[in-house]
Amino acid sequence: MTISPDGIVSIKHLTSMALLSNDEVIGLIKRAQAFKHQQIKPVFKRQFFVANLFFENSTRTHKSFEVAEKKLGLEVIEFDAASSSVNKGETLYDTVLTMSAIGVDVCVIRHPDEHYYQELVDSRTIQSAIVNGGDGSGQHPSQSLLDLLTIYEAFGTFQGLKIMIAGDITHSRVAKSNMQMLKRLGAELYFTGPESWYSKSFDVYGRYVALDEMIEQVDVLMLLRVQHERHDSGASFSKETYHAQYGLTHERYKWMKDTAIIMHPAPVNRGVEISSDLVEAPRSRITAQMTNGMFMRMAILEAILNGKA
Amino acid sequence: MTISPDGIVSIKHLTSMALLSNDEVIGLIKRAQAFKHQQIKPVFKRQFFVANLFFENSTRTHKSFEVAEKKLGLEVIEFDAASSSVNKGETLYDTVLTMSAIGVDVCVIRHPDEHYYQELVDSRTIQSAIVNGGDGSGQHPSQSLLDLLTIYEAFGTFQGLKIMIAGDITHSRVAKSNMQMLKRLGAELYFTGPESWYSKSFDVYGRYVALDEMIEQVDVLMLLRVQHERHDSGASFSKETYHAQYGLTHERYKWMKDTAIIMHPAPVNRGVEISSDLVEAPRSRITAQMTNGMFMRMAILEAILNGKA
Amino acid sequence: MTISPDGIVSIKHLTSMALLSNDEVIGLIKRAQAFKHQQIKPVFKRQFFVANLFFENSTRTHKSFEVAEKKLGLEVIEFDAASSSVNKGETLYDTVLTMSAIGVDVCVIRHPDEHYYQELVDSRTIQSAIVNGGDGSGQHPSQSLLDLLTIYEAFGTFQGLKIMIAGDITHSRVAKSNMQMLKRLGAELYFTGPESWYSKSFDVYGRYVALDEMIEQVDVLMLLRVQHERHDSGASFSKETYHAQYGLTHERYKWMKDTAIIMHPAPVNRGVEISSDLVEAPRSRITAQMTNGMFMRMAILEAILNGKA
Numbered sequence: 001m002t003i004s005p006d007g008i009v010s011i012k013h014l015t016s017m018a019l020l021s022n023d024e025v026i027g028l029i030k031r032a033q034a035f036k037h038q039q040i041k042p043v044f045k046r047q048f049f050v051a052n053l054f055f056e057n058s059t060r061t062h063k064s065f066e067v068a069e070k071k072l073g074l075e076v077i078e079f080d081a082a083s084s085s086v087n088k089g090e091t092l093y094d095t096v097l098t099m100s101a102i103g104v105d106v107c108v109i110r111h112p113d114e115h116y117y118q119e120l121v122d123s124r125t126i127q128s129a130i131v132n133g134g135d136g137s138g139q140h141p142s143q144s145l146l147d148l149l150t151i152y153e154a155f156g157t158f159q160g161l162k163i164m165i166a167g168d169i170t171h172s173r174v175a176k177s178n179m180q181m182l183k184r185l186g187a188e189l190y191f192t193g194p195e196s197w198y199s200k201s202f203d204v205y206g207r208y209v210a211l212d213e214m215i216e217q218v219d220v221l222m223l224l225r226v227q228h229e230r231h232d233s234g235a236s237f238s239k240e241t242y243h244a245q246y247g248l249t250h251e252r253y254k255w256m257k258d259t260a261i262i263m264h265p266a267p268v269n270r271g272v273e274i275s276s277d278l279v280e281a282p283r284s285r286i287t288a289q290m291t292n293g294m295f296m297r298m299a300i301l302e303a304i305l306n307g308k309a
Numbered sequence: 310m311t312i313s314p315d316g317i318v319s320i321k322h323l324t325s326m327a328l329l330s331n332d333e334v335i336g337l338i339k340r341a342q343a344f345k346h347q348q349i350k351p352v353f354k355r356q357f358f359v360a361n362l363f364f365e366n367s368t369r370t371h372k373s374f375e376v377a378e379k380k381l382g383l384e385v386i387e388f389d390a391a392s393s394s395v396n397k398g399e400t401l402y403d404t405v406l407t408m409s410a411i412g413v414d415v416c417v418i419r420h421p422d423e424h425y426y427q428e429l430v431d432s433r434t435i436q437s438a439i440v441n442g443g444d445g446s447g448q449h450p451s452q453s454l455l456d457l458l459t460i461y462e463a464f465g466t467f468q469g470l471k472i473m474i475a476g477d478i479t480h481s482r483v484a485k486s487n488m489q490m491l492k493r494l495g496a497e498l499y500f501t502g503p504e505s506w507y508s509k510s511f512d513v514y515g516r517y518v519a520l521d522e523m524i525e526q527v528d529v530l531m532l533l534r535v536q537h538e539r540h541d542s543g544a545s546f547s548k549e550t551y552h553a554q555y556g557l558t559h560e561r562y563k564w565m566k567d568t569a570i571i572m573h574p575a576p577v578n579r580g581v582e583i584s585s586d587l588v589e590a591p592r593s594r595i596t597a598q599m600t601n602g603m604f605m606r607m608a609i610l611e612a613i614l615n616g617k618a
Numbered sequence: 619m620t621i622s623p624d625g626i627v628s629i630k631h632l633t634s635m636a637l638l639s640n641d642e643v644i645g646l647i648k649r650a651q652a653f654k655h656q657q658i659k660p661v662f663k664r665q666f667f668v669a670n671l672f673f674e675n676s677t678r679t680h681k682s683f684e685v686a687e688k689k690l691g692l693e694v695i696e697f698d699a700a701s702s703s704v705n706k707g708e709t710l711y712d713t714v715l716t717m718s719a720i721g722v723d724v725c726v727i728r729h730p731d732e733h734y735y736q737e738l739v740d741s742r743t744i745q746s747a748i749v750n751g752g753d754g755s756g757q758h759p760s761q762s763l764l765d766l767l768t769i770y771e772a773f774g775t776f777q778g779l780k781i782m783i784a785g786d787i788t789h790s791r792v793a794k795s796n797m798q799m800l801k802r803l804g805a806e807l808y809f810t811g812p813e814s815w816y817s818k819s820f821d822v823y824g825r826y827v828a829l830d831e832m833i834e835q836v837d838v839l840m841l842l843r844v845q846h847e848r849h850d851s852g853a854s855f856s857k858e859t860y861h862a863q864y865g866l867t868h869e870r871y872k873w874m875k876d877t878a879i880i881m882h883p884a885p886v887n888r889g890v891e892i893s894s895d896l897v898e899a900p901r902s903r904i905t906a907q908m909t910n911g912m913f914m915r916m917a918i919l920e921a922i923l924n925g926k927a
Contacts (some may be wrong), residue, residue, distance in 0.1 A: 049685060059394040059404060063386060064411040067358060070384045071412070075688045077681060078387065078696065085677040089846075090885040095677060098884070101908035102682040103689070125898050125905060228397075266407070267399040280434050287434060290410035368703040368713060372695060373720040376667060379693045380721070387696065537706075575716070576708040589743050596743060599719035 068297035114138040144177035158185035167224035377606035423447040453486035467494035476533035686915035762795035776803035785842035
């Protein structure tokens with residue numbers, strides 16, 4: 001990964017936030033803002049092909065990548081695992097090798113296996129750039145970057161912001177990407193939610209607190225989705241109990257600072273993490289996050305293609 | 310909805326035929342005919358995105374919308390519910406909110422819930438225009454409009470035409486849209502088919518008759534598909550019985566007027582509603598309906614985009 | 619099918635290799651090579667629509683057709699049987715009739731029924747050209763043509779080449795297309811693999827031999843995939859047994875001529891037909907076959923469109 005003197009970021013792959021420098025993150029944020037507020041259509045030196053390979057359910061990530069690709073004028077290949085040779089036992093490696101061989105320049109991939117991307121970026125035969133759209137309970141860098149854009153848009157800085165991450169932290173690839181990055185960018189982090197969904201390993205990034213202890217002070221409240229599909233056993237909470245103890249109720253909304261913002265990666269479990277009619281409330285940035293996601297993905301793809309012959 | 314002095318129709322959403330005036334219907338028909346017979350490619354003021362969200366099976370409606378979108382030069386986003394966050398419990402409202410947030414200008418939707426579109430067009434957050442591709446047993450306005458185009462193409466008018474709608478009327482969203490519109494446009498309506506699939510509420514639009522009583526006099530015979538998938542219990546008729554009593558047999562075909570036309574929204578149950586080798590017979594407009602459907606959908610989408618900033 | 623004095627091939631449909639002359643095959647190979655090595659973008663006289671209808675799982679064939687279509691600047695309609703009217707009982711004929719009616723110029727089809735294409739090319743109503751992407755255990759002409767391109771690329775001729783086809787020959791549509799064509803083009807054919815997967819009817823094309831008898835002499839070793847999904851009963855071999863008896867082991871690789879090439883239509887069962895780390899070995903053309911497949915499909919589609927008004 002490199003960044004030119006005029007701030008143009010060039011990336012070979014995007015697999016993990018840990019591989020991005022602070023300057024590169026700020027460079028991508030500024031480029032996404034430029035896409036959002038100016039009429040920019042980059043001109044590439046040739047026709048580029050992008051394939052979207054989603055092996056897990058997705059609406060936002062998948063479709064905002066697709067809109068971003070088409071806004072950039074790229075050729076888009078959709079891959080549907082359910083009607084592919086994956087049903088004949090083909091591995092992810094061989095599927096991506098195929099994409100590379102038939103001329104696909106970039107593969108955007110979501111896959112349930114953590115670090116699935118390692119053997120792909122290590123291959124000498126695979127030529128496609130890899131953009132990680134989520135690896136199991138691992139990373140989700142494009143979501144992290146859109147979250148950072150949304151915070152930067154509201155405050156113009158990360159330095160000294162009080163940011164609270166609430167909920168199912170252990171299962172959230174977003175939370176893990178975000179806590180590392182936000183701390184590195186100078187924010188103060190707080191964690192809240194059920195103790196069983198918290199891990200001591202997060203202590204290096206911030207402090208585990210009670211929601212009501214900090215709700216009046218935070219600048220950013222990042223709610224996490226209760227991921228029913230990643231929990232083995234039956235839920236240990238009813239929706240009502242979770243909402244009352246750990247969710248954003250109307251009462252807690254009133255306690256928040258006027259300048260505070262509410263974020264959620266969505267899909268929202270309405271009435272669980274947040275009261276349904278607060279999803280579109282003035283302090284909520286949940287819809288803005290989706291919009292920012294599309295512009296951030298334009299910036300990511302452009303940075304990848306800047307690194308391509 | 311508005312219509313300019315030179316006949317250019319502008320529509321905000323297309324949810325129900327009841328909201329279209331006769332002039333707007335004729336305006337759309339004439340525009341579809343222009344697309345069919347002239348080489349017209351409208352130039353839009355910016356890149357527009359259309360998403361096709363089909364929550365029920367479809368070949369004709371879905372694929373003819375898609376061809377129409379691409380003929381108009383629009384960017385098309387396909388949405389596959391089976392691999393989306395719908396599987397994480399996301400509602401239709403939140404799915405469409407996502408589409409709107411990531412920059413989708415028009416959502417073409419088929420969904421099993423009647424009036425699903427109401428909360429979407431009422432939302433202050435959702436900016437996408439809604440085109441109803443079928444709501445449960447409710448409306449199917451683009452099918453209605455293509456049927457009207459097909460009749461207008463054959464006769465140049467609706468006034469005084471004898472039109473018979475035959476079959477599973479209670480389950481047909483097409484029949485309900487059509488009967489209201491055709492009566493308003495001046496046609497004489499007749500209904501036939503099994504009594505259990507007829508409702509007294511249709512009496513205001515036309516007369517329930519025996520098929521063989523009117524077959525020699527009708528100008529248009531609109532056959533409806535037996536919708537096995539919407540019937541709870543086992544069929545009360547065998548295919549052979551249905552065909553003999555209510556279907557278009559070779560014998561009945563011979564009794565029809567030379568100028569009469571046969572229509573069917575398709576997919577056809579060959580040998581049930583119509584004898585298999587009559588599907589492509591000279592009086593049949595079943596293939597023409599599909600072709601007209603694509604051109605009518607071009608006219609609909611253009612009218613929607615005429616209403617967009 | 620015709621071929622102009624300057625070698626431009628024009629095809630109405632592509633259903634079976636048997637309908638292509640040697641000159642047409644060589645014409646398509648040369649055109650695919652031109653697409654591969656020169657920057658050629660053909661200009662067509664109008665916007666053309668291609669629909670991909672895959673009723674069986676596919677990654678390579680499906681996606682390389684799609685890339686080829688987009689490289690040629692064609693409009694692509696993807697058809698997903700699982701969410702189509704096929705679920706309402708619609709036949710292949712009526713699905714293709716719909717595609718034709720809504721303006722689709724070419725249908726690329728994979729379907730489990732052998733000779734599915736016959737009623738489509740015989741129809742007077744269907745106007746779409748048919749490109750066979752595989753019919754049951756029948757033909758797979760685009761795979762055959764890419765195999766021929768790969769051999770021609772390596773040797774510049776077919777005359778006198780020793781080519782061995784190894785494995786599940788009876789279930790392989792590729793093998794059957796290839797043996798006819800390769801013999802006609804002057805190659806010497808050998809067959810090997812389990813006797814129960816060999817048929818006496820292949821004797822007219824070549825000789826059934828033991829793998830180890832010929833491995834040192836062959837110019838081309840064409841491995842076939844063990845098609846678990848087409849075998850009724852449980853496999854009669856373990857993976858290890860198959861690999862040891864009929865597969866390309868490291869030892870056999872060493873016995874091969876330096877100039878010999880290894881081919882496999884893929885997806886590969888790694889460790890069965892071929893040792894996993896030989897898939898990307900120097901003599902392997904397995905990745906090259908995929909790349910060639912995309913360029914050959916450009917040549918095929920262009921030849922089809924050359925035959926269209």
